[in-house]
Amino acid sequence: MKINIFSIFPSIFELFLETGIVGRAKEKEIIFFKLIDIRDFASDAYGKVDDYPYGGGPGMVMMVKPIVKAMESVEDKGTTYLLSPRGKNFNQEMAKDLSKEKTLSLVCGRYKGVDERVREFVDGEISIGDYILSGGEVAAMVIVEALTRLLPGAVGDVNSVNTDSFEKGLLDAPLYTRPRVFREKEVPEVLLSGNHAEIENWREEEAVKLTRKYRKDIMKN
Numbered sequence: 001m002k003i004n005i006f007s008i009f010p011s012i013f014e015l016f017l018e019t020g021i022v023g024r025a026k027e028k029e030i031i032f033f034k035l036i037d038i039r040d041f042a043s044d045a046y047g048k049v050d051d052y053p054y055g056g057g058p059g060m061v062m063m064v065k066p067i068v069k070a071m072e073s074v075e076d077k078g079t080t081y082l083l084s085p086r087g088k089n090f091n092q093e094m095a096k097d098l099s100k101e102k103t104l105s106l107v108c109g110r111y112k113g114v115d116e117r118v119r120e121f122v123d124g125e126i127s128i129g130d131y132i133l134s135g136g137e138v139a140a141m142v143i144v145e146a147l148t149r150l151l152p153g154a155v156g157d158v159n160s161v162n163t164d165s166f167e168k169g170l171l172d173a174p175l176y177t178r179p180r181v182f183r184e185k186e187v188p189e190v191l192l193s194g195n196h197a198e199i200e201n202w203r204e205e206e207a208v209k210l211t212r213k214y215r216k217d218i219m220k221n
């Protein structure tokens, strides 16, 4: 998979794209990234990408021209999305759908937002939740990280992904590791039994209990 990221702060992504599962997937050439600095497409020598809003009001607006020119500089754009509070809410289902794409482009806004006309040059808009970030970069990272773990070969043990929360309309089961006892709090006996069928049953039951308690809304029949 290939992901193009358009931003005025591409350096934010550098460490992120080298780290953990994303970094390894990149190394294994399961995923490719292209960072495009929107400022490189500014019309003046100062790299100006924002201007005052028509009609007045607070904040600066990201100009349409540098964004569109930046996008036009990339031949293989695939499906293009603007990160935006107005967009469709990102969730695991959307992550799964997007992970099937060959190429994706993510456009990060900043300031008070982007010139409305940018929306005519993208295929869709994605929001990562009902709150306001200062820019689309962190939202793009959320999407990149969620998608990467779904790509075949990115996570060592595919069963780890299959049993994650939201995969089967359930939260993940509780997890324990050493020590067996910590300040009198013990690991459930069944996990020490070596009986895989019993352990599986216990995990499924616990996942159902947790989902009922915390996220009834995601439960499937």
Ligand SMILES: C[S@@+](CC[C@H](N)C(=O)[O-])C[C@H]1O[C@@H](n2cnc3c(N)ncnc32)[C@H](O)[C@@H]1O
Pocket: 082, 083, 084, 085, 086, 107, 108, 109, 110, 111, 112, 113, 114, 126, 127, 128, 129, 130, 131, 132, 133, 134, 135, 136, 137, 139
């Ligand atoms: C300060 S925000 C602009 C918010 C805009 N004035 C509004 O109220 O809808 C600047 C940029 O951050 C990004 N952003 C902010 N919140 C976001 C969210 N929940 N999901 C995705 N992107 C977001 C968008 O790219 C946006 O253009």
